[in-house]
Amino acid sequence: MTISRRKLLGTAAVAAAAARVVKAAPATARPVAVSSANGLRAVERAVKGMMGGEDPLDSAIAGVNIVEDDPTDMTVGYGGIPNEEGVVQLDACVMHGPTARAGAVASLEGVKNPTRVAKLVMETTDHILLVGPGARHFATVNGFANENLLTEKARKVWLFWKQNLSDNDKWLEPDPAHYDPDVKAFIEENGWDDLRKPKSGGTIHLSAVNARGDLAGCTSTSGLFFKMPGRVGDSPIIGAGCFTDNDVGSAGSTGRGEANILVSGGHLTVEFMRQGKHPRDACLMTLERIARTTREKRLLNVAGRPNFGIRFYAVNKAGQYGGASMYSHNSTGKRRQFAVADSSGARMEDAAFLFEGRM
Ligand code: ASP
Numbered sequence: 001m002t003i004s005r006r007k008l009l010g011t012a013a014v015a016a017a018a019a020r021v022v023k024a025a026p027a028t029a030r031p032v033a034v035s036s037a038n039g040l041r042a043v044e045r046a047v048k049g050m051m052g053g054e055d056p057l058d059s060a061i062a063g064v065n066i067v068e069d070d071p072t073d074m075t076v077g078y079g080g081i082p083n084e085e086g087v088v089q090l091d092a093c094v095m096h097g098p099t100a101r102a103g104a105v106a107s108l109e110g111v112k113n114p115t116r117v118a119k120l121v122m123e124t125t126d127h128i129l130l131v132g133p134g135a136r137h138f139a140t141v142n143g144f145a146n147e148n149l150l151t152e153k154a155r156k157v158w159l160f161w162k163q164n165l166s167d168n169d170k171w172l173e174p175d176p177a178h179y180d181p182d183v184k185a186f187i188e189e190n191g192w193d194d195l196r197k198p199k200s201g202g203t204i205h206l207s208a209v210n211a212r213g214d215l216a217g218c219t220s221t222s223g224l225f226f227k228m229p230g231r232v233g234d235s236p237i238i239g240a241g242c243f244t245d246n247d248v249g250s251a252g253s254t255g256r257g258e259a260n261i262l263v264s265g266g267h268l269t270v271e272f273m274r275q276g277k278h279p280r281d282a283c284l285m286t287l288e289r290i291a292r293t294t295r296e297k298r299l300l301n302v303a304g305r306p307n308f309g310i311r312f313y314a315v316n317k318a319g320q321y322g323g324a325s326m327y328s329h330n331s332t333g334k335r336r337q338f339a340v341a342d343s344s345g346a347r348m349e350d351a352a353f354l355f356e357g358r359m
Helices: 005-009 011-017 037-051 056-069 114-124 132-141 152-164 181-190 257-263 265-274 279-293
Strands: 032-036 090-096 101-108 129-131 204-209 215-221 242-245 249-255 310-316 321-329 337-342 345-350 352-358
Touching: 032 037, 032 056, 032 310, 032 321, 037 056, 037 204, 037 337, 037 345, 056 090, 056 114, 056 204, 056 215, 090 114, 090 242, 101 114, 101 132, 114 132, 114 215, 129 132, 152 181, 204 242, 204 249, 204 310, 215 242, 215 249, 242 265, 249 257, 249 265, 249 279, 257 265, 257 279, 265 279, 265 310, 279 310, 279 321, 279 352, 321 337
Parallel strands: 101 129, 321 352
Antiparallel strands: 032 204, 032 337, 090 101, 090 215, 204 215, 242 249, 249 310, 310 321, 337 345
16 A cells, blocks of 8 residues: 555655744855764864864864764764663764765774774775774774773663563662663653663754865764663664765765654755755755655654654755754754854754644
8 A cells, every 4th residue: 555645744744844944054165064963062163174174074073073072972882772771872974075985894892982983994995894893903903992881871771761660570660769860861851751762863964165166974872872782873874864965065964863764864964965955955855755755664653754753954065054854843842953163153043843732
């Protein structure tokens, strides 16, 4: 049975989608870097680097490293939320436009900056993606120490999740009168309504174009909260979490990775830009494709729309940029935004969106 696009989205929703852009993003003076909302310092660093003549990928990675090193961002690198066994496993990829090369790592343990390891995969091997123990071994022989990435806050949050997971195990649920302050803060920050169904996330994607029009992209994440050990999301998958074509542009994603992998969203967004679409519209069209092809009942809300959040970010060779989200607001009611920087500085802008609502 085919599900018509009209049925899923409603004609009004589709027609209105392009109009739901709070502020039309003008073409800006290159260099430009665009990223997920957690990347304000990252885009600032990336543009600064490119203005100083740094390669766009080195600038993108240096920007993302700031977020990977930050223990307060619990969705990327050090301090990331662990998998269901309490182990932090990181995914990342990098793509370099001028040389059309890429590198990636998945389920990598013990390295704060998986993007740096991904770049070494790109530069020093015949491969593109190394995973798990193989990625760890590669990091070790390249001089990366095996560090503990689990912060105390992330450990407490994981333990709390574990204790609340089931009535049918030997873990007792903590007394609500004595919740740990770190855990309380985390629940509030993330707007959980059901402790057994935590919504994830985060991740950082950053796409950059330098003054000459050379492009690069980079994505880094600790993945979905409490994922199964070994689960790999979209972030390290070239063509999904990130895709860069030096003739056209660069794009990437944050949010439910499984949905992105199914449409090869990073690549699709770049292909829409190749057809002449503005980066913002290209991101919206990829979100439309995801909404239209999400058919499993468990992934749809009562209105037949995706019951998960996902966002895309893109920049083209000319320096036009955009960001778009499946839903207008996050689960705590905050307007979805993205970060952008150019020669005039770094700022947050409201993301375009496909549907009004929280997710
Ligand atoms: N895209 C990431 C993943 O699926 C998670 C996220 O961005 O929330 O691993």
